[in-house]
Amino acid sequence: MVDLSFNLRKLKKESGITLKELAERIGMKQNTVSNWFTGKRQPRIELLPQIAKVYGITVDELLKEADEIQEYTQKCDTDICGQRFGRLVAIRRSSGVKSKVKWFCKCDCGNETEVLITSLMCGNTRSCGCLRQGTKQGHKIRHEGRLYKIWKAMRTRITNPNTSCFEYYGGRGIEICDEWTESYEAFHDWAIDNGYSDALQIDRINVDKGYSPNNCRWVNAFVQMNNTRRNHYIEYNGEIRTVSEWARELGINRTTLNYRINNGVPPDIAIEKGLQSIGK
Ligand SMILES: [Zn+2]
Numbered sequence: 001m002v003d004l005s006f007n008l009r010k011l012k013k014e015s016g017i018t019l020k021e022l023a024e025r026i027g028m029k030q031n032t033v034s035n036w037f038t039g040k041r042q043p044r045i046e047l048l049p050q051i052a053k054v055y056g057i058t059v060d061e062l063l064k065e066a067d068e069i070q071e072y073t074q075k076c077d078t079d080i081c082g083q084r085f086g087r088l089v090a091i092r093r094s095s096g097v098k099s100k101v102k103w104f105c106k107c108d109c110g111n112e113t114e115v116l117i118t119s120l121m122c123g124n125t126r127s128c129g130c131l132r133q134g135t136k137q138g139h140k141i142r143h144e145g146r147l148y149k150i151w152k153a154m155r156t157r158i159t160n161p162n163t164s165c166f167e168y169y170g171g172r173g174i175e176i177c178d179e180w181t182e183s184y185e186a187f188h189d190w191a192i193d194n195g196y197s198d199a200l201q202i203d204r205i206n207v208d209k210g211y212s213p214n215n216c217r218w219v220n221a222f223v224q225m226n227n228t229r230r231n232h233y234i235e236y237n238g239e240i241r242t243v244s245e246w247a248r249e250l251g252i253n254r255t256t257l258n259y260r261i262n263n264g265v266p267p268d269i270a271i272e273k274g275l276q277s278i279g280k
Pocket residue numbers: 087107108109110111127128129130131
């Protein structure tokens with residue numbers, strides 16, 4: 001059973017309905033209800049429709065919300081050892097549970113620092129503090145890792161007519177600025193200066209325009225998902241869009257794509273299958 005306490009506290013705040021009022025309306029003792037809000041106890045399943053009704057939402061909505069919180073908590077429990085967040089590389093887990101989990105990180109400047117995993121994942125903390133002081137350190141850039149793969153995938157789908165997506169990128173006139181085409185280092189430096197971390201995806205602000213410092217940003221799948229709960233965001237080739245946006249952009253069937261993803265097919269495979277079925 002999902003943990004509803006977070007969700008219930010949020011609903012209480014939004015609706016202004018007191019514990020006493022809720023208890024009265026569903027015919028339960030206030031003490032019992034109070035335990036649901038602290039997370040000590042869970043309401044019985046038969047009570048969920050009544051609780052949902054009090055807040056004017058459906059049972060699905062009551063539970064869906066909690067699913068997202070659970071997903072968030074799980075995300076905070078991720079092993080990020082070795083992952084890069086701006087200048088920081090996570091080296092070992094420190095203290096805390098759930099959203100208060102902290103990691104020891106090694107900064108490119110040599111300092112070690114302790115950071116909340118949530119700050120790393122959303123891009124709030126990207127150095128030990130040396131970035132803010134503006135002391136730019138020169139360090140050797142290796143042609144490896146996730147960021148390098150993103151750069152390579154970006155170049156391939158623009159310049160190689162043999163890839164399945166070429167038609168929708170290079171074939172449609174989507175270009176990469178010269179600076180990034182010629183130099184991974186230039187792309188790498190832009191990425192680090194603009195908040196890159198392994199938890200983020202590259203996003204073109206205007207999908208009809210190309211890849212350039214002006215039209216690109218790093219976005220957090222989770223934050224986006226939370227901001228627009230009705231949309232299902234998926235990652236493909238290091239980029240994140242809604243199912244509908246991918247379907248429109250690649251010319252594949254949205255309903256089939258949705259169906260495959262909802263049935264556990266990994267997003268990239270679901271997209272590839274969609275492309276295959278239309279002969280791409
Ligand atoms: Zn530093």
